[in-house]
Amino acid sequence: MGYSDKQIEEFSNKYRQIINEFDSLMLNTVASGQQQESAKVREYLLHGVSRRLSVIKKSIENIFNGFPLDAKRPLRRGDLYDVQINMHAYVINLYGIFDNWAWAFVYRHGLLENLGGKHRVGMFKKGMLTHFPNEISEYLKERELGKWHEDYLKSFRDALAHRIPLYIPPSMLTPEEGDRYQELDAQKMGLINVMDWERLNQVEHEQESLGNPCFYFLHSFEGEKPKPILMHPQLLSDGLAIAEFGDLFMKHWESVA
Template sequence: MSYSPANIEKMHVSLRAVLQDLQTLILNTVIEGKALEPASPVREHLLHGAARRLQTVKRALERVFELFPLDSALPLANDALSDVQTNLHAFVMNLYGLYDNWAWAFVLRHDLLSRLGDRRRVGLFLQSTQKFLPAELREHLTSEAMTRWHGEYAKSFRDALAHRIPPYVPPSEFTEQESHRFQELEHEKLQCIRQMRWDRMQEISEEQAALGRPCFGFMHSFQEDEAPRPILLHPQLLTDSITAVECAKLFFAHWHRTA
């Protein structure tokens, strides 16, 4: 699993564009929030909710591309891989939370909480909230593409991160022969620990690090699905960011009114 030179160039172009779009969205969110009364809970959800999350999403996206270059030929070192996964977790959680901040901002702006009857009924992807949304925004959120993105991907990975198996990037991809050799070395490593042969331990670690190729995918559980498969990391984060920007544009264009 690797990216072609043409796809690498396309992703670099897309990255530059979406980072600029995210920065513009951050500024627009701050402007919308600052226009409200200081004590307004709507202001809080925009300035201290959505704007902060957008900053985190933007920075996490940047760091994943910096830490895990698209043209990587060797598996990442352990610390770099850990940093990629830390930023992936920050991205997934805050991206998902953005939609909740927008939902709360809308509900509070229009004093809808009493009509909803329960805080758990607040959410852009919940019918209880969607029925109050202006048609343009509701149609976008209930489209087949958005429903599938939220139900099959965004919610699945957010829930796994919060409650079950956190998303992770496998350290390497192996051929069958490489996998067999890696397991042999793992067995020898255990013996070295018992015998306190630390010099040999270092040699084993170096040989293991040289095996295989980087895995450009991420996933969360081998057990929850019948046939789990990694999702390509860089394209998915770009798609998620573009999706958020598109939704935000519609939200701020129409959030001043209800259905």
């Protein structure tokens, strides 16, 4: 099932808002990074945070362009792979940007030894929360970003890096369409064996045309029931969170508790 006209309008407006806010955050990050005396702080802001912001923004743009909100038919296999590639880039950089902010803060205030070494550095590590200025620590607690990070972001990042990468099912099928899909799938090996590439292409094309586009993404939860997530609204929610937190962080990160 696709999005309603009202949802498409709402998501489109939020999408434009996020792109504008990312541009503003990027300028703020670069300006602040260039003013830092510490080479390590500059590196984490200019080559860490700003680079990841660029990749996250471009990934969101590519996903929304490659998988339109008003899509009526399943994406062709190559187009679906392109969207998944951008989802992978999106998730790994969304996860990493919080570490970049954390390292910039640690080096800015000389906290590495106090924390107990590099393995204690992280935006959501308990030891670090005591060093953030009140505006940042309270925001992290009130918005439950730690729970979002652990239950959603870390789960998908860990699966992507170490287990089963997230994917978007090629389509949503009715029972009848599912049966036809399996019938076609059974034909493919025989066609490969006899090297009937023309008929194989026809079978794959028919498979790709079955059903409706699937707007969900998911990964293996190692025996648990899969938890599909609606792609476009999740990207918008994540993007707004990054823009809002990034703006707050850049306003207060040069203070320490």
